[in-house]
Amino acid sequence: MLTQQIIWNLNELFPSPTSPKIEEAIKEATVTADTFENKYRGKIAMLTPEGLLGCLQDIEAFEAKFSDLILYANLNFSADMTQPQSQQLHDRTNKLNAKISKQLAFYSLELGKLIKAKPELIDNPTLSNYKHMLQRVHHRVEHQLSEIEEQLVIEKDQYGVNAWEELQSKWLNTRMFEVMVAGEKKTLSYGQANGLLPHPDRATRESVNRSIYGLLGKDGEIFSSALRSICNDWVNVSKRRKYSTPMESSLISNDTQETVIENLLKTVETGATIYRRYLKLKAKLMELPILGNHDIAAPLPNTPELKYTYPQAEEFITKAYSRFQLEYAQAIQDMFSKQHIDPTPRFGKRNGAFCANHYNGKSAYILQSFNGTLSDVFTLAHELGHATHDYYMSRKQTLLNTNVPSAVAETASIFGELLLTDLMLGEARTDQERKTILSLVLDEAGMTAFQVTARVWFEQSLYNSIEKGEYLDYKTICNHWVNARGRIYGDAVTWLPEMEAEWTMKPHYYMANYRFYNYPYVYAQMFVYSLYERYLQDGKAFAPKFIELLSAGSSKSPLELGRLVGLDVADPQFWQGGIRVFEKFLIELESIV
């Protein structure tokens, strides 16, 4: 649907991967890292508040400059991974980055020690800009081991528990899957087979599911060995690091509290009846007595395939953001006019979509393969939300205060999707069009809020099982997954028997030392839906408060950020707002079918 090639303009960063400016930047980064090391190694523990302020400002200045180089190398490589010059630069900067991270690792260790010894620094007025950042350091440092223990953990994990993740991804990437695609037998890679999961033909969808999960299940003993080892390892690590639960480490990284997440998950469990009401309606729309698991993400039959050109997408999104508030559309207009977006699909370009923050430029860069589908327009609105967050945050915060935890990072992006939904529903010409939009919105929210919650319970149940002294063999793990899934889907879906192995495919479960990656997605979805409800109530008065929230970056906790817009995430009733907005879309769909 693109009439011309649109390629982003990276000149603001560097003119080309072979420019002499690249050599200068590499040299400058190396020299500055050496200077920082000489100035601070072994000395951070003795710093006065003024000295610490200088140290934090020095590291910010270094990182802001260095990240331009890393960003350019990554963007240039993502746009065309086949160019030798881009590959070389990418490889070179990766190595430089690894070297400098290792060289400056002392900074975070020594800062932790200093804050542990002198927690009163957190409240020192000289350091007020960094108050919340230092609070987070303080939370983290409580669980740090000695320097030598930390080094041993890293060394032993590298070829120990980290290897399970590699094994799982190697397995997925080296297997072939036999699938019947629209009646024709094909042998496909995992990526190709996976891409067919939302195929419009039901028999194809069933065949893909049976093929992928059937083959994964055959090697279930291997995956259960991996997961059992990773979870038991984490239980040991958690005890050593004095975490009170296996989830605590993740709660600290996400800057949130256990009670908040418990309330969130409880609300989703109760609200699952509304999700099941949607799934039953979807079955009716698909003329099925009940949905099979392979129908959950399927497109509705007999609905128009909506197509958009890139300029149309730009117009729609700009209009959606401007309707919220004229000023709020500035960031995205800036993205389009500076040509910071690369939408054209082409050979050698990275798959998927992302938005990368450019702190020094107070802007961002977006990569996408825009093919003109409705979902592509939503993806662009989503990524432009990230760019908007970056736009406000980089204007108000110093670099260390732009380290937003994942639960908050999706705020402006999901909000952008909602603004677009609002506009598109209003402008849709037919009920068929409205149906397509609403089912896309409900499918996506259903996945993020409800299905992901089942994954959180699954992960919790593994640790409960270990605590009770149970042995996590393949069937036991499958049972945990089937039970967790049942709490969300109940009687609204029937499952192919192969689907008990669904858990084996999720790469996140195999990432050692990175547990409970999942609930921040649920948090973000439900938080933004609640924000949206507040916007519908407050009208125009909401926008300035929302901009204040985005501008605060990570200088405030998610709890404080909520308070800026008059919401209290610690209130057990709070998350109901998210469910109400999901139901609002469902009622709209029910009224037109």
Ligand SMILES: [Zn+2]
């Ligand atoms: Zn996102």
